[in-house]
Amino acid sequence: MLLRVDTGSALPLGDQIAAQVRRAIADGEAAPGERLPAARALAQSLGVNLHTVLRGYRQLRDEGLIELRRGRGAVVLAGTPARARLLEHVRSLVDQARSLGLTEDEVVGLVRDNLRESRA
Known part of the structure; x- marks a missing residue:
């Protein structure tokens, strides 16, 4: 899954990350049980703060789309597309x-x- 952010957008970066992952889940690109990129690695590859990625991941967790577990990372939940x-x-x-x-x-x-x- 390839994620990108637009620093010129009015949409906050964490929201951009959440929207792209949400779209990948909806399109079946990120399947139930699949692990999302590690927050630290994703932050580094996007050139954003770790907390920005975590904010996006927490939003997806609160929406019931992913599970966040210490040591396991972010995993797409079943039935989420x-x-x-x-x-x-x-x-x-x-x-x-x-x-x-x-x-x-x-x-x-x-x-x-x-x-x-x-x-x-």
Whole structure:
């Protein structure tokens, strides 16, 4: 898996790393059970601080996509490709809603209404 960061981007570097790993999981490039690059080695190859990589990895852990274990590193969890694709859609929805000037309550209301409609 080849990761890159764009230092000129407004998106924080840790978020860029998380987004690229998330995409690799969604596309099946990073399979369940696969170990991600060691944080220290990835930081060195990208020319970023170790904590930047760890921030991205923690974000993925909090999203339920990877497991972080001392000594084992970061491992992609089972059943995550579908979850990663859904998270990509959610992030896209949020970006589009922001560009339209919608408030958080408006976006949550739209999602809630669509969830209710799908139950009927």
